[in-house]
Amino acid sequence: MKYYLIAGEASGDLHGSNLMKALKNADKQAQFRFLGGDLMIAQGGELVKHYSDMAFMGFVEVALNLRTILKNLSQAKEDLLRFKPDALVLIDFPGFNMKIAEFAKKHHIKVFYYISPKVWAWNQKRVLRIKKVVDHLFCILPFEVDFYRTWGMEVDYVGNPLLDAIADFRPLPDFREKNDLDGRPLVALLPGSRKQEISKILPDMLATAARFPDYQFVIAGAPNFGEDHYQSFMTGVKYPVVFNQTYDLLSNSEAAVVASGTATLETALFHIPEVVVYKANGISIAIARLVIKIRFISLVNLIMDKEVVKELIQQDCNPEKIGAELHLLLKDTGYRNNMLQNYQTLSDKMGEPGASQRTAEGIVKYLKTS
Numbered sequence: 001m002k003y004y005l006i007a008g009e010a011s012g013d014l015h016g017s018n019l020m021k022a023l024k025n026a027d028k029q030a031q032f033r034f035l036g037g038d039l040m041i042a043q044g045g046e047l048v049k050h051y052s053d054m055a056f057m058g059f060v061e062v063a064l065n066l067r068t069i070l071k072n073l074s075q076a077k078e079d080l081l082r083f084k085p086d087a088l089v090l091i092d093f094p095g096f097n098m099k100i101a102e103f104a105k106k107h108h109i110k111v112f113y114y115i116s117p118k119v120w121a122w123n124q125k126r127v128l129r130i131k132k133v134v135d136h137l138f139c140i141l142p143f144e145v146d147f148y149r150t151w152g153m154e155v156d157y158v159g160n161p162l163l164d165a166i167a168d169f170r171p172l173p174d175f176r177e178k179n180d181l182d183g184r185p186l187v188a189l190l191p192g193s194r195k196q197e198i199s200k201i202l203p204d205m206l207a208t209a210a211r212f213p214d215y216q217f218v219i220a221g222a223p224n225f226g227e228d229h230y231q232s233f234m235t236g237v238k239y240p241v242v243f244n245q246t247y248d249l250l251s252n253s254e255a256a257v258v259a260s261g262t263a264t265l266e267t268a269l270f271h272i273p274e275v276v277v278y279k280a281n282g283i284s285i286a287i288a289r290l291v292i293k294i295r296f297i298s299l300v301n302l303i304m305d306k307e308v309v310k311e312l313i314q315q316d317c318n319p320e321k322i323g324a325e326l327h328l329l330l331k332d333t334g335y336r337n338n339m340l341q342n343y344q345t346l347s348d349k350m351g352e353p354g355a356s357q358r359t360a361e362g363i364v365k366y367l368k369t370s
Helices: 010-026 059-064 066-083 094-106 126-133 144-150 161-168 195-209 227-231 246-251 262-269 282-291 299-304 319-331 333-350 355-369
Strands: 002-007 031-036 046-050 087-091 110-114 136-139 186-190 216-221 241-243 253-259 274-278 311-313
Touching: 002 010, 002 066, 002 094, 010 031, 010 087, 010 161, 010 355, 031 066, 046 066, 066 094, 087 094, 087 355, 094 110, 094 126, 110 355, 136 144, 136 355, 161 262, 161 355, 186 195, 186 246, 186 262, 195 216, 195 227, 195 253, 195 274, 195 319, 216 227, 216 246, 227 241, 241 246, 246 253, 246 262, 253 262, 253 319, 262 274, 262 299, 262 333, 274 319, 299 333, 311 319, 319 333
Parallel strands: 002 031, 002 087, 031 046, 087 110, 110 136, 186 216, 186 253, 216 241, 253 274, 274 311
Antiparallel strands: none
């Protein structure tokens, strides 16, 4: 069968690539066309557009790039009709993907949504829109099943695909040597994958790093940027940047400073103490605070329904506060162990690997029985 996938950011590229691998196991005749990234490219099929040309986050950022977004939407719609897939598989990225879902539904294309839009965070009535245009929804967070049920919608809970990626991970035994890292303990810096995120968050991360000369800070680079982009934020001291080795970096680190997003959960599942940071356009943050109805921004705290990791947002995202929290993570054994105990509870809640395979089998089953 023919599958058209859309993933609009780095995390979606990861989950999309694992899903494509699983679909090839479930359907030996699978053909792919997609909007995604390098990891999906490695699974075969035809790339229509790279996510680096699509990822805009924040109300102001979206407004400033509206012409590009509309052009991307138009291109995706035209290409979707030309390809005529048996299934459209949308991966997160709701602002873009829900518009594509509505278009596909009008043209009688089966719509499968993998990784639910975060409708539980704000404007919960969007569930009614999802019910109209999505044929089957595959959720990856435990609390989402009950949330959708309150709106009269049954969904498939498949577990979390990060567990698949982590289970498949095989550490490089020569990670330090390969990247010319010295013998100091490592601290990972994960500043996100979007240009605007990096530009606002990385300078504070680097200023924090300067306060800890006994540790080597290493940046996890996003594959859609080159090393020069990261070096442009550095003055004086140069910090190593590693690409496509985030899991190796985490598994070798004592602690991490992580931009809010999927990476916060990945870091926790590796049982690496972390502080979560985020900074964006002030207007975007102000609007978000008005409409978002959840207590936390990190997936770790949302799943646990309590503060497990410190969240430093906007004006709190500064070298002084990041440094104070990092000092606790590195030096306060009781504080550190408490976080690690909570991580174990989190891991138990998340369950076992296999989300990608369960989702692929569900898609194929629904297609065959429809």
